[in-house]
Amino acid sequence: MVHDRTRILIVDDVPGVCDLLCEFLETDYRVQTAQDGNQALQAYTGFHPDIILLDMHMPGMGGLDVISALRGEMQDQEVYILVITGETSFELKRDSLEQGANDYLIRPYHSDELLARIRVAERQINLRKQLKTAYRNIEREIEMLGDIQSRLLPGTDAQFSNLLIDTLFKPSGRASGDFFDYFPVGEHIVRIAVCDVSGHGARAAFLMGVVRTLIRLSETTRLDLEQVVTLLNNSLMDIIGNECDFVSLFLADVDLEAETLSYVNAGHCPGLLADKSRNIHALDSTLPILGFVPVSPKATTCSLQAPGALFLYTDGIYEWQTPSGTYFDQDTFLQLAAGLLPAEGPFLSNLMQAMQGHTPGIPFRDDVTALHVRILPEASSPHSTAHGCGREPLTAAVED
Secondary structure (H helix, E strand, O other): OOOOOOOOEEOOHHHHHHHHHHHHHHHOEEEEEEEHHHHOOOHHHHOOOOOEEOOOOOOOOOHHHHHHHHHHHOOOOOOOEEEEEOOOOOHHHHHHHHHHEEEEEEEEOOHHHHHHHHHHHHHHHHHHHHHHHHHHHHHHHHHHHHHHHHHHHOOOOOOOOOOEEEEEEOOOOOOOOEEEEEEEOHHHEEEEEEEOOOOOOOOOHHHHHHHHHHOOHHHHHHHOOHHHHHHHEEEEEEEEOOOOOOEEEEEEEOOOOOEEEEEEEEEOEEEEEEOOOOOOEEEEEEEEEEEOOOOOOOEEEEEEOOOEOOOOEEEEHOOOOOOOOOOOOOHHHHHHHHOOOOOOHHHHHHHHHHHHHHHOOOOOOOOOEEEEEEEEEHHOOOOOOOOOOOOOOOOOOOOO
């Protein structure tokens, strides 16, 4: 059908040349003409050609200016530009190709050669269209995957007695390798997970789904932290094999009755714990990253009494560049977060505002996940049996 045919714009200041080319091409192609550069750009906006047969020497705007306008101002890298000229200058050919022309044909030429060049252009155009279609299909699949991922995250309606949970989740793309979750595993225990799968895109998202499924098994099977981490690591070793993928994980149980925090940190960023005196402790890694070697996890238990708080995150939240060219590293980030964690109010919002002070419009390059857990005063109990946890306090106690 006519509307499916390749569109060719002929640009030449000699009417006879335009007429001859039109007569030669219009049987198989949709053809339009222009007699100078300005007319060519006007015709381009309405005709949307697939191919432009472009003369170089025209009054007013010449061929080089047309190429520059199409590739520069109009940002069209797809229209195929075939330069047709009688000039044999190497410099003109070089300049045309450097400006963005796809091909160069010198007059006089045989009509069969012109058709052959046009068919080459059509093959490239069709290939590009196929690639764009394939890319759109992949994008739709990734969007569907991202949508499914968002449904795997805990809903905002999840409520726990004496526990306030706030979260931040910013995927770097439509599908993410980051993951967080929280759910009850007993009458008084809430299990919390923050995980980072290496890489991005569909592969990382798939592994994230596996991690989430295995962690969620403990909701009904009553596996303890050590059993969950062992199961997860063994499963990842089977799935990943000798590939370079890996998973870092912070898995914790908050016991609201005993007022304790038990956790396993497998190669993940240090968590921050604010104790009842509002001292801040870093909960460092206790295991290597998962997916490479067998592990023997052992949970660490410490006190978590009101008004204590726990902050977990992935490394994407601090791995960004400051205006000076330096990177906002983990130690700097921990000091900033430690200064805010004991305070009342929306910790994650306050943290992001503080980070904006270092770099307005933070250029996050990675998935960003953060989770803030606060024990409300009603949970306070004198029966806690656990004691200090993690490193020595990062900050001095904050007086009420």
